[in-house]
Amino acid sequence: MAASPQQRFQVDLAGILSVLSEHLYSTPTVAFRELLQNSTDAISARTSLQPAHRGAITIEWIDDKESPTLVVEDNGIGLTEDEVHLFLATIGGSSKRTGKQGDREKFIGQFGIGLLSCFVLSDEIVLITRSAADEDAPAVEWRGRGDGTYHVRALETKHPAGTRLYLKIKASQTKLCSPRMLKDWFSHYGEYLPISIELHAGGQSGRITNTEAPWDNGGLPAMNQKAMWEAGTGYFGSEFIDMVPISSAKGGLAGVAFISVQSRSLHSKPRHRLYLKGMLLSDHTEGIVPDWAVFVNVLANTTKLQPTASRESLMEGPALDDTREEIGDCILAYLRRLAVSDEAKLAVIIQTHHLALKSLALEDSDVLHFFAPWxxxxxxxxxxxxxxxxxxxxxxxxxxxxxxxxxxxxxxxxxxxxxxxxxxxxxxxxxxxxxxxxxxxxxxxxxxxxxDQLGELATGKAHLFEDLVEAAAAALRPHQCRVEARHFQPATLPVLYVQNDAAHSKRALEQSQEDADGFFSSLLGDISARFAEDAYHVCYLNAANPLIQRLTNVKDRQRLLVITEVLYLQALLLGQYPITSKETRLLSDGLLQLIEMGVSTH
The missing domain is CATH 3.40.50 (Rossmann fold)
Known part of the structure; x- marks a missing residue:
């Protein structure tokens, strides 16, 4: 049978755009991040060609009721007409990944899909760009639509090198684009970018970027201690015992780990705020610290770790593994320094977060020796x-x-x-x-x-307890419990009940059997029977206890049977052993009998 001719996949481009722009990202506000990312990368590319170039981004909100528009302009590398066709009209095409704009490690984006997120905000993207790398190239206008079509034309008018992007905001998304919301969201994502970002909205102008960051990123100076502490408490909404500088050469990471004042479960997933080359990756990043370090919240920036396509988490791999290890080393080095400089603070940290530190100590003998004394x-x-x-x-x-x-x-x-x-x-x-x-x-x-270490009875007094032990053994024979008389402290404790692991398991199964239905009750009974041969129960009568001493003089055997059974059941309760409903009834009946015996003697 002849093979059928080769066929091509049929792609619903509008559907692809919908999936990428509306479902790849967790929130429509990431469109603001993608706008900043594209502009920042364009500036980085131009700086590679012109090292003295000073990059800048300008954001303008045109609050036209008929056609509200967001304009984002940068003085970056720009694009030629050929590059527009290659990169803006090809899903997954990226000048940064192909290396056409210089060293890819300088860029935040790598996947060529970020611009598509803008279709969440607008049905049409209009972009005017002119290449800084080709002075003779004309400016180009590109119009892309959510149905998957686009149009390109060369412009005869003069435009500065760089890119200006226009988004006519959908009526359903205007709530995201008030002047206050724009300032909040662009600051949220781009506060620590090492370039100038200006926002013009609502008749006011202001700078988005901060002049300080919690790390030295080559463009912004590091925050002072007070500002860093305020940033941590503000971002994580919590109080902290201390903060620790952290770094990773393998991950190109620098920042601060804040040590929580609250104890945390080993299964908790603490929030970490991670930036990628100054751009916020996520304020809920997971997996950036070792599993044992659940007691820290990290505020950091990385220049080497790779993000996933949505740029909301990190790609797993050797680099991330090495980064976790280096961050863990930073935290441990800090704790070792505290052992010398501030023992009181170290004691508080270990007491608060002992579970996490114990789990770590079990993995490393050096760490075990260091933490164990505390x-x-x-x-x-x-x-x-x-x-x-x-x-x-x-x-x-x-x-x-x-x-x-x-x-x-x-x-x-x-x-x-x-x-x-x-x-x-x-x-x-x-x-x-x-x-x-x-x-x-x-x-x-x-x-x-x-x-076995309990005291034996003195040779001359052992016979005084023989009748009591024999009566007690008879009373506890239905409970399959041996009886011995020993001398131990405290003297206030009349009876000590002990059992081995097999007996403990058998008792737990018997209690569960009472609550189970017919089938499971029978099944649990069969399992319980397997422990019977190895089960070992002993009830020790304390010869040092005044009550036990007085019982040696009681001649009424029935009275002894009742008293010793009640003492046995009381010992179970004191030992916090689970007791069955049958034993509960026996205890109640025994107490009533003792009361009747007491009344009948008067």
Whole structure:
């Protein structure tokens, strides 16, 4: 079968223009940015040919009720008629990307589609341009329309080198073009461009560009400290602990990282305000700092990182990866300087942003050694820094919050240092620190190994507790819980209940089983049964407790059964273990029985 002749795609140019101008960008106001970008790049191209040239952009708002018009004029490189056909009538054609206007790194735009955003504001773009590179070339008028058609004609009248663009604003977009809105939006995008930009609107004239920036861009001097701080708080609407100068040679980036006064989740996405060669790229840029640096807001300018086609975010790649790493190095170097110059401020930063810094410390042993002494942990002897923990004798840590809360009173009473490592990253940190500092004797402790250290009963007194232990064992046999009598502190604690991981999982499954429907209840029951063989429950009666001592003299076995079951259930509650509805009923019934027994004795 003969192959069919080669065919070409049929392109709906008007539809393409609609997609590019109305859907590529997040807001119609980016048309103002694209206008500034094209003019700025044209000036950069002319400066490459004429280094002494001083670029300028003039924006004028003609507030004609019948035909309101925005005029943007620059004294940049301009275009010849051939270049107009090549670049303005070819979607994706760009003199900056092809290299026809000099070093592409000097330009903001690269994709040749920015001018199309103007169709959001106007149905027709009128552009008059004359090339500064070809003195004999005449001025050219180009009219482009949203239906995909255009017209070009050479002009006989004299025009200065550069470009003047006219937009008749659509009725639906005039709200964006009041004098105040124009000043706000052109300032928003172009405030830090290193060229003169003047706006004439509403009978008033004013300069758009600022004379200072948060970085030295070769054209504007860097802001002073006070102005920089005000810029950060104004842009990000927040208070900060401090600000850190940042830079990246790989990304051509310079700016400031503001350290938040508020703690942030590791999953938060902080706002960063990033400029590209002085033009605002986005005030919601993501991915410019390492993942751990969630506690900073960055205000910076880059001259090397590449934007996406919409110029609202950055292209991923090795250069951006290197930039993140260099910014992270700047922040870490600042924190190391604080350790020498301002320990109080460093302590505040680490306390506020400990989660982010702990996650970083787990990735780098050098960082771990630096930050570890400052990290704070809950212990049985009060809140301590790791530096203080290092001075304790044989510190131990618990990887479960509930288990820690159960064992902490005993550890505190016996003057043992038990660390709560049940919070995010703490268990991993303790394990890493134990490996890095083997002489410290830092070890994880389970409930079972902890209770192995509980005091044994004196030989001459063990027999006094035999009947009580036997009665308690009978009462707790349905709960599959062993009973032992030990001597431990605090003496105010009558019973200590402990379980291993298998028992903990089994109990949690049993509680979930109560709330599940028939199918899932049966499924959870099967899973729970798998833990039964390895489950280990022990209820320790405290021989140092006055109540337990008095119970050794109780001869009424039924009374002992009820009392020990109530004490067991109370121990579950004190240990913050989940209890089933059946156990809740048992506790209620047991308390009622004790009341009746108390009443019946009078």
């Amino acid at each position: 990290f704070q942990f809950e212990t049985s002897q009060g809140r301590m820094s790791f530096e203080e923990i290092r001075r304790q004798d044989s510190p131990r840590y618990c990887i479960s919050v509930d288990r820690y809360r159960q064992l902490a009173p005993v550890a505190a009473a016996e003057n043992r240092c038990l660390i709560n490592a049940g919070y995010v990253f703490d268990a991993e940190l303790m394990s890493a620190l134990a490996a890095e500092l083997p002489d410290l004797g830092l070890e994880e402790i389970s409930a079972m190994s902890f209770t």
